[in-house]
Amino acid sequence: MQVEIRGIIQFENHGHKYVDVMVVEDRPDNYVTHHVGVDIEVNRGKILKFLASMYGVRPGDIAWPAHIRLKQGDIGVSDAL
């Protein structure tokens, strides 16, 4: 199965910080959203590890498009590896 990240959604709700990742399975269809973290610091490595374990592939097999970038923000995501 080919998995590609299409979006990372960071939001806050009632005092809790959430990070969701949307991926597309077997392009071009089948968009799926996964809940990666709640109130934890999430970075690129953790997202790749999470998706790799979920899909049973290696982290390097998860496609990360160039236009998807994590930036240091105030909702749970750090770009630190």
Place this chain on the structure above:
Amino acid sequence: MASGRPDYYIGVDITYQDLAELIVRPQNIPQIDVDILTQTLSEVTNRPKYGGALLVHGSVAVTAGQINTLVGVDGKGMIYGGYVYLDYANSQSAGQVRMLADDQTLNYDSFSLLNNFGVTEPGRSAVFLSKYDDTNFIYCAGLSHGITFETSIELKYFENQGYTPTVHYRLVYALI
């Protein structure tokens, strides 16, 4: 002593074969250009390649005097709509709902400015006024349809009157 041509040199005359099917594969497959104008298609479907509509929503007790991030989406896509609203005990007429596309702030307008100049229609601004009640302190700003982004979209609320209202948001969008 065996003589003669070894078996593995024996050729096969396919014209004498009784094959169920004969597959002929050309050595070099030529490039074939397809002219869709000469096709006899009943219709050609042309549609934007966006994924399905998505909703993200929540409520944030914002920090006074700061620009508070409500939601951020990293990706490439388009805004379909949404709104940001609050119902508080004190005036938030100077509060600003800000939309940032690809780190570019698209508006810096307060609720009172949007109300004073009648910016109430979708499309006139990335953020337009939907409700302004400075007596009961109920405010709502809508998000215009069709705002595209290449790397990110963010919703922020700038509280600049020294209070800590709870700001509610709903964002409908799609990603490529």
